Amino acid sequence: xxxxxxxxxxxxxxxxxxxxxxxxxxxxxxxxxxxxxxxxxxxxxxxxxxxxxxxxxxxxxxxxxxxxxxxxxxxxxxxxxxxxxxxxxxxxxxxxxxxxxxxxxxxxxxxxxxxxxxxxxxxxxxxxxxxxxxxxxxxxxxxxxxxxxxxxxxxxxxxxxxxxxxxxxxxxxxxxxxxxxxxxxxxxxxxxxxxxxxxxxxxxxxxxxxxxxxxxxxxxxxxxxxxxxxxxxxxxxxxxxxxxxxxxxxxxxxxxxxxxxxxxxxxxxxxxxxxxxxxxxxxxxxxxxxxxxxxxxxxxxxxxxxxxxxxxxxxxxxxxxxxxxxxxxxxxxxxxxxxxxxxxxxxxxxxxxxxxxxx
Amino acid sequence: xxxxxxxxxxxxxxxxxxxxxxxxxxxxxxxxxxxxxxxxxxxxxxxxxxxxxxxxxxxxxxxxxxxxxxxxxxxxxxxxxxxxxxxxxxxxxxxxxxxxxxxxxxxxxxxxxxxxxxxxxxxxxxxxxxxxxxxxxxxxxxxxxxxxxxxxxxxxxxxxxxxxxxxxxxxxxxxxxxxxxxxxxxxxxxxxxxxxxxxxxxxxxxxxxxxxxxxxxxxxxxxxxxxxxxxxxxxxxxxxxxxxxxxxxxxxxxxxxxxxxxxxxxxxxxxxxxxxxxxxxxxxxxxxxxxxxxxxxxxxxxxxxxxxxxxxxxxxxxxxxxxxxxxxxxxxxxxxxxxxxxxxxxxxxxxxxxxxxxx
Numbered sequence: 001x002x003x004x005x006x007x008x009x010x011x012x013x014x015x016x017x018x019x020x021x022x023x024x025x026x027x028x029x030x031x032x033x034x035x036x037x038x039x040x041x042x043x044x045x046x047x048x049x050x051x052x053x054x055x056x057x058x059x060x061x062x063x064x065x066x067x068x069x070x071x072x073x074x075x076x077x078x079x080x081x082x083x084x085x086x087x088x089x090x091x092x093x094x095x096x097x098x099x100x101x102x103x104x105x106x107x108x109x110x111x112x113x114x115x116x117x118x119x120x121x122x123x124x125x126x127x128x129x130x131x132x133x134x135x136x137x138x139x140x141x142x143x144x145x146x147x148x149x150x151x152x153x154x155x156x157x158x159x160x161x162x163x164x165x166x167x168x169x170x171x172x173x174x175x176x177x178x179x180x181x182x183x184x185x186x187x188x189x190x191x192x193x194x195x196x197x198x199x200x201x202x203x204x205x206x207x208x209x210x211x212x213x214x215x216x217x218x219x220x221x222x223x224x225x226x227x228x229x230x231x232x233x234x235x236x237x238x239x240x241x242x243x244x245x246x247x248x249x250x251x252x253x254x255x256x257x258x259x260x261x262x263x264x265x266x267x268x269x270x271x272x273x274x275x276x277x278x279x280x281x282x283x284x285x286x287x288x289x290x291x292x293x294x295x296x297x298x299x300x301x302x303x304x305x306x307x308x309x310x311x312x313x314x315x316x317x318x319x320x321x322x323x324x325x326x327x328x329x330x331x332x333x334x335x336x337x338x339x340x341x342x343x344x345x346x347x348x349x350x351x352x353x354x355x356x357x358x359x
Numbered sequence: 360x361x362x363x364x365x366x367x368x369x370x371x372x373x374x375x376x377x378x379x380x381x382x383x384x385x386x387x388x389x390x391x392x393x394x395x396x397x398x399x400x401x402x403x404x405x406x407x408x409x410x411x412x413x414x415x416x417x418x419x420x421x422x423x424x425x426x427x428x429x430x431x432x433x434x435x436x437x438x439x440x441x442x443x444x445x446x447x448x449x450x451x452x453x454x455x456x457x458x459x460x461x462x463x464x465x466x467x468x469x470x471x472x473x474x475x476x477x478x479x480x481x482x483x484x485x486x487x488x489x490x491x492x493x494x495x496x497x498x499x500x501x502x503x504x505x506x507x508x509x510x511x512x513x514x515x516x517x518x519x520x521x522x523x524x525x526x527x528x529x530x531x532x533x534x535x536x537x538x539x540x541x542x543x544x545x546x547x548x549x550x551x552x553x554x555x556x557x558x559x560x561x562x563x564x565x566x567x568x569x570x571x572x573x574x575x576x577x578x579x580x581x582x583x584x585x586x587x588x589x590x591x592x593x594x595x596x597x598x599x600x601x602x603x604x605x606x607x608x609x610x611x612x613x614x615x616x617x618x619x620x621x622x623x624x625x626x627x628x629x630x631x632x633x634x635x636x637x638x639x640x641x642x643x644x645x646x647x648x649x650x651x652x653x654x655x656x657x658x659x660x661x662x663x664x665x666x667x668x669x670x671x672x673x674x675x676x677x678x679x680x681x682x683x684x685x686x687x688x689x690x691x692x693x694x695x696x697x698x699x700x701x702x703x704x705x706x707x708x709x710x711x712x713x714x715x716x717x718x
Binding site for chain 2: 037039040041042060061062063065066081082101103104105106107108109110111112122167168170171174175178179181182183184185187188189198199200201202203204205206288289307308326328
């Protein structure tokens with residue numbers, strides 16, 4: 001689907017709700033609707049979508065040069081030096097239309113400022129619902145991001161050795177992501193070894209991995225503005241029988257959950273498949289998060305794959321399946337693949353082995 | 360200053376305004392006030408600061424293990440599996456106090472949800488004003504982050520060669536940041552070569568740097584939760600006389616601006632020093648952004664160092680000084696140092712040379 005079709009999709013979504021236009025400020029949504037380069041956390045552009053689908057992208061001098069070559073669905077409007085984009089927007093908007101805004105991305109302070117100038121109301125998930133069903137072009141880009149991710153872990157594996165620090169392991173993984181073509185990282189790389197494995201967001205530190213340590217490695221590439229996301233738990237030395245059993249349980253939970261994915265099955269049901277297997281091995285109480293999440297321009301998107309989501313998965317959803325067990329003071333284990341939901345099944349984008357890897 | 364003193368500072372700030380407590384959800388502010396590990400973009404914790412300075416940090420099972428060892432200024436409250444932190448907060452708050460919230464970090468949607476339960480009002484910069492004046496411990500941590508940054512570029516330099524792609528250059532820089540101890544990166548690494556140098560947020564791509572290309576390299580370490588930030592423009596081959604002249608102009612603008620920094624001078628005045636030098640060389644129209652910004656837990660904090668800031672810089676501000684020229688279709692050049700404002704002068708944390716480096 002090209003960017004103009006996506007803008008048309010937004011327009012039909014807002015028209016159904018009796019809204020006349022939209023003020024879009026989130027860099028992820030601006031990338032989705034226009035193709036403007038996505039830089040995480042880089043706010044400052046405003047996309048105004050008006051009645052009939054006219055679109056204007058307001059950018060500063062700073063961003064102008066980069067945007068003109070990439071945006072094909074909106075007129076580019078350059079602000080003067082020091083002019084605020086909101087001041088320029090006031091000059092563009094004619095009359096007093098009702099304008100939708102991104103209530104989950106716009107801060108409370110910015111909402112006050114735009115409410116003072118325009119009649120606004122929340123978009124209530126119109127863009128999120130469009131974005132959670134990926135079109136074939138988006139799936140191809142995510143597949144490439146995951147291909148980079150798989151090649152990076154394969155290549156890094158040749159350089160990992162018992163006794164390396166978490167920081168050194170992260171350095172190898174990220175170096176290879178870049179060398180395989182990642183334009184940046186999808187999120188903060190997690191390398192959490194031994195007892196630190198129970199920190200699901202464990203930033204790499206100086207701890208050295210050895211003596212059978214389980215090391216949770218969770219990292220991703222960004223490519224073409226889209227994310228990949230994978231987790232493997234590698235062993236630095238031969239693990240204990242207890243840890244091996246836990247690994248096999250997580251692996252089975254992960255594989256059975258992946259096999260249960262297809263269009264029409266709820267996120268809750270897929271979560272329950274994994275959770276049931278871990279409960280059957282007395283590990284259920286150590287699985288303290290949901291099973292997965294959608295992935296796209298952001299690494300966490302809809303749909304939720306967990307107990308809270310009673311809605312059916314749909315073809316075109318791209319989701320993670322990532323059960324884990326975290327035994328406080330002892331170890332953490334997580335295995336995560338990226339999966340495309342299809343009408344009668346699923347396609348796993350992650351090709352790297354789920355078998356136990358001992359370094 | 361320890362975390363308890365910071366919470367006391369917040370409490371005295373809100374008491375002056377007649378507010379009874381605060382709901383803090385931004386991970387940067389939670390890190391500042393409690394020491395809880397900072398993971399960029401990781402929302403989900405709530406810090407409740409009540410009357411008299413009592414503090415409770417509400418975390419999920421997922422985050423509990425990591426938080427108990429690091430937080431020394433708040434009671435830790437663990438939610439039940441699937442319980443929302445806001446539901447737990449309702450059980451903690453007694454009576455109907457007036458509670459401050461972070462209006463620039465809280466989304467419009469979250470503000471609606473908290474307003475439905477509590478009497479809330481914006482904190483209006485109380486935490487930003489505390490955070491923009493760093494205490495000696497914070498400055499020491501930022502100095503270490505910049506030390507890692509300097510060592511990484513020095514080490515990477517030995518491996519850079521004409522003909523390398525922007526991605527390969529980024530891989531070297533980031534690998535060495537990790538190996539020198541960066542727990543993560545302060546922001547998305549920029550490597551923008553030749554005509555791509557005019558993209559101030561240019562993500563590294565497949566373009567190869569050679570034949571005298573100017574390559575803008577802007578990258579930073581995160582260490583102890585704090586950021587460094589530096590830019591150098593390296594030349595891959597000998598540049599043209601025109602580009603050399605522009606480099607010398609940016610370098611002089613940068614050095615004169617740094618020398619003008621001291622407590623009491625406005626951000627606008629320091630910006631004007633650099634801008635005046637570039638205007639004197641007919642390059643003023645190519646300097647399309649402000650001169651700098653504060654750096655701390657976030658890479659962009661207060662104070663602003665630019666035409667919009669007529670307030671005096673204060674001792675303890677940590678700021679960037681980063682003039683640049685961007686000639687569309689041709690080249691970009693930027694030089695950036697990290698500087699601590701002192702009462703009668705400044706201290707430059709960046710030690711890497713500003714002299715022209717030709718690879």
